[in-house]
Amino acid sequence: MAQRSIGVGRDSFRDRVAEHGRLRALLESFAYAPPFGGMFGKSVPFYAESYWYAMGGLTFLLFVFLVLSGILLAWLGPYWWLTQPFGRFLKSFHYWSAQGFFFFAILHAFRVWATGSFRGRRLLNWWIGLTVFMLAMGENLFGLLARGDWESQFVSMHSTDMLFVEPFFFHLFAPADFSADLLIHVAVIPVIMGALIFAHVLLVRLQGVSEPLGQPASKNGAAEEY
Amino acid sequence: MAHGQGSQHVIPVVPADDHPSARPVRHAFYKYPLLAVAALVVAVLLAAFVGSPNWPRETVAGASTRDPGGAILAFTQELAGTSASTMNESERGMAKPADVFVLNPLREAAPLLGADIQSALKTYDAAGADQRQAWAAAYEKALGTITPESSGAGDMGTASPDYSRTSSLTGDFGPVPTLVQADLKLAQSGFLEQYLQGVEPGHLFHLVNIWLYDHPRMLNAAVDQGLTDDQWGMVKERGFGVGSWYLILPAVVHVKLPNGATGGGFVLDNLLIAAFLLFAVPLLPGLRDLPRRLRLYRLIYRYPVRGELDEPENMPRAEGYHGRAPMPGAGI
Structure with a gap:
């Protein structure tokens, strides 16, 4: 197959227009401009040019939505987010961002598992990712406890009944304590999650896209051409 | 992206060995701003038009006005040492519920409550611990005689005494009925909630929630x-269709697994599942080979349609992959 050399090793706008067209080249300019310019690798294997490989990125994007809306919610407080129209809107945005976070995180985890991307040294990142997911479930519980509506009141007491019937954390914490719940939801778990997500993304960048799975027949020929 | 010349040209070709093309191509970053905007728009629309769960908070005044019999029961049980709050007093790091919810608020408000209440408090304070306990226990038993058999909430709920019949009760209750009736007035007026928030200013709803759970109304409503955990409440919300569906695993552990309903069992079972996902799935021979055997990756990898690799956007690129991984064939 004839291979044209256009675009190879070059990232000028004109090269990108030649490859993706004007609109797409314009849309993707952010990836080649500061501050993103140095952050993104510019190539991926063809097989990874699939929306399945965008699920982790979407999960991260929704984490960003959650952090930004969460900062505003924490700033203005429960009476605002439960009663005022814009407060309720932002609380709902936070709620649906959390729904999206879990939705995309599960699709991402499925993609990683189904493509065997936990193999070899990537095992560490499999562990980090699952830890982030488990922390997110805990973060979800504390978010519910910190919400301040009926469900929040009931779950705080009901979870105490079930989970915390024995003195918990040396009496330092009880789910019935709204202030402790809010503090844990805002200032403890998300900080740990943020650090682990940073490590997760860093490892992805260091290790690159994982090699494709395939059947042993490939050893008998059918060589990849690129 | 295919130049459609018939359906065989737009269907990706999956080779017999499933291996997709690993040719390094320019990453289509243009998708990301579009995906980000789409995610933002969907979240904004859902937030604006669907909203989120927001069932109004229960208040001490609300619960004790709508169900005064339940409030009388709660105060009496707190004095008798049989309330839910007394059972879990130590892990909640609180003082005796009898003091926190009944006696201290009454003492605080005593100057405004009149001579009867002040005298009842004096009588109660002067009595020995056994006598106080006997009064409260006798009154709790008497309340049982005016409590309907069914709460309408199955076996789990607690029915409230019929408040209209409390004045008909007779027995050796000492000052207990006077005290709990006075505390009911404090609760209905909103004083009690303000008081409970005021004694723990750094922990706004702590004592309020604990008292509301002493009142039968909250658990009965659940x-x-x-909405209780046994009823798959972990994945549900009151008055809202979409709950925490992603907590289905812990919910299954709680409802279905042996010992999942106890605190220790719940934690242990969840840790076992976590260990399975962390270690068995990626490491256990057989299990770790499942992705290769199931071949679900064929739904995930992009396979070129005919002619697609000849298009400008799929020209091979010299530099390494996204990140710094070596090229395929050079190991993982």
Whole structure:
């Protein structure tokens, strides 16, 4: 197959227009401009040019939505987010961002598992990712406890009944304590999650896209051409 | 992206060995701003038009006005040492519920409550611990005689005494009925909630929630709505269709697994599942080979349609992959 050399090793706008067209080249300019310019690798294997490989990125994007809306919610407080129209809107945005976070995180985890991307040294990142997911479930519980509506009141007491019937954390914490719940939801778990997500993304960048799975027949020929 | 010349040209070709093309191509970053905007728009629309769960908070005044019999029961049980709050007093790091919810608020408000209440408090304070306990226990038993058999909330809920019949009760109750009736007035007026928030200013709803759970109303409402953990409440919200569906694993552990309903069992079972996902799935021979055997990756990898690799956007690129991984064939 004839291979044209256009675009190879070059990232000028004109090269990108030649490859993706004007609109797409314009849309993707952010990836080649500061501050993103140095952050993104510019190539991926063809097989990874699939929306399945965008699920982790979407999960991260929704984490960003959650952090930004969460900062505003924490700033203005429960009476605002439960009663005022814009407060309720932002609380709902936070709620649906959390729904999206879990939705995309599960699709991402499925993609990683189904493509065997936990193999070899990537095992560490499999562990980090699952830890982030488990922390997110805990973060979800504390978010519910910190919400301040009926469900929040009931779950705080009901979870105490079930989970915390024995003195918990040396009496330092009880789910019935709204202030402790809010503090844990805002200032403890998300900080740990943020650090682990940073490590997760860093490892992805260091290790690159994982090699494709395939059947042993490939050893008998059918060589990849690129 | 295919130049459609018939359906065989737009269907990706999966080779017999499933291996997709690993040719390094320019990453289509243009998708990301579009995906980000789409995610933002969907979240904004859902937030604006669907909203989120927001069932109004229960208040001490609300619960004790709508169900005064339940409030009388709660105060009496707190004095008798049989309330839910007394059972879990130590892990909640609180003082005796009898003091926190009944006696201290009454003492605080005593100057405004009149001579009867002040005298009842004096009588109660002067009595020995056994006598106080006997009064409260006798009154709690008497309340049982005016409590309907069914709470309408199945076996889990607690029925409230019929408040209209409390004045008909007779027995050796000492000052207990006077005290709990006075505390009911404080609760209905909103004083008690303000008081409970004021004694723990750094922990706004702590004591309020604990008292509301002493009142039968909250758990009864949860049972009626199917919201307790045993009723898969972990994945549900009151008055809202979409709950925490992603907590289905812990919910299954709680409802279905042996010992999942106890605190220790719940934690242990969840840790076992976590260990399975962390270690068995990626490491256990057989299990770790499942992705290769199931071949679900064929739904995930992009396989070129005919002619697609000849298009400008799929020209091979010299530099390494996204990140710094070596090229395929050079190991993982």
